[in-house]
Amino acid sequence: MNVAEKTVSINVAQEFSKTPGPRFRSEGNFSGEQFREEILEPKFLSATAENARMFVDLDGGYGYATSFLEEAFGGLARIHGEDRLLRILDLKSDEEPYLIDDIKRYIRGERD
């Protein structure tokens, strides 16, 4: 079995919320900070440990605030490094395909 083909998946709408909220927990429910700490980072560490890819499905919700995505993905890149994250991250967003570019920019720290 080729370990590089293993994938750790996240479906944001199913596993976290269909109505993602603001940047920080202090600003409201289902924040980017909460998503990063409770879902994204544990899955990232699991994927890294297993030498697997991390697949994040962004579809199925009611839309994302910029600050939610920046805090979740940009925040994870600030902790673990953009190269480590970009190397294993696969994103899916059929409903809002431009979000994929946006998230990659947040990871590279081009925008906050």
Add this chain to the structure above:
Amino acid sequence: MTEPVHVFGSFGWLELKITVGELALAISTLAAAYWITRFIQKRQANDEATRDLMIKLCEDALQELSALSGAMEDCSSDCKIEDAGRQRIRRHMQRFSNSVHTIEVAAAKATLNKLTHRITEVKDLRQTLHTQITDPLVTDPGLNPDQLRQIEGTVRQTREALITLQLAIIQQ
């Protein structure tokens, strides 16, 4: 060895003679000219079709931007937005963002590299608008008058950037 000479006729001082080699050269030149003309015409037709498509996509984006701006009007009185209003604004924001994404995809497929920096300008404004609109929508009470004024300014800049892109496409 002398090539056969065909004499087409003699008209006073003008005498028309052509060798087989000259005839073959003339035919091949005419054929090449015909195919080059057809190639250019086809390419011009393709360029025109691409230009028409890109202009149409810009018009679509301008329409979606107007619809988004209209949806923002609903919350300009007391700034408190109900859930249905928030969803409507998000939906219009999504449609506008997708229309900008379609312009980018079409330009890339048509390899319109000269438009890259104009499209990047529209994309950057789209992202600014996304931030200005979606961030306040996830916190209460919603948008305050200062934020609404900033959004209206960005809508105007985005509209101008789209029109500038249209003009660049026309002038290509």
